[in-house]
Amino acid sequence: MDVNRDGFIDVSDLKAIHNDLGRNPSDKDLNEMLKECPGQLNFTAFLTLFGEKMHGTDSETTFRQAFEQFDPEKKGKLSEEYVKDLLLNVGDQFKEEEIRQVWKEAKPHGGLFDYDAFVTLVKRGPQDEMAQ
Incomplete structure (x- = not known):
């Protein structure tokens, strides 16, 4: 995601992300x-911005x-360590x-x-998530 590994998302990073999703924005x-x-776009800000711009992509249900x-039991929660293992591997x-x-954004609890x-x-962004 952060192609040049500087900790921030820039135009070339955004272009690569969109291309990976089969999109070709100008x-x-x-x-x-x-x-x-x-200011500069870090990963946290990226999640919110990208979520707002994902028109035509998978629905929340998907x-x-x-x-x-x-999550075979469909509890809506997964072990933090399990998710971390999935993300790493x-x-x-x-x-x-x-x-x-x-x-920082997902804030695992317990x-x-x-x-x-x-x-x-x-x-939807952080406001909707907080309201639920």
């Missing part, structure tokens, strides 16, 4: 997106169903710093990652 659109953030594949593997950024709240956060 540089103008990407620059407009970055202008919506005060996003939740993806998490449910790892499956698919596009996260770095430890990226996981710390996710935890060793559990609430993926329902996380999906709401990513898809």
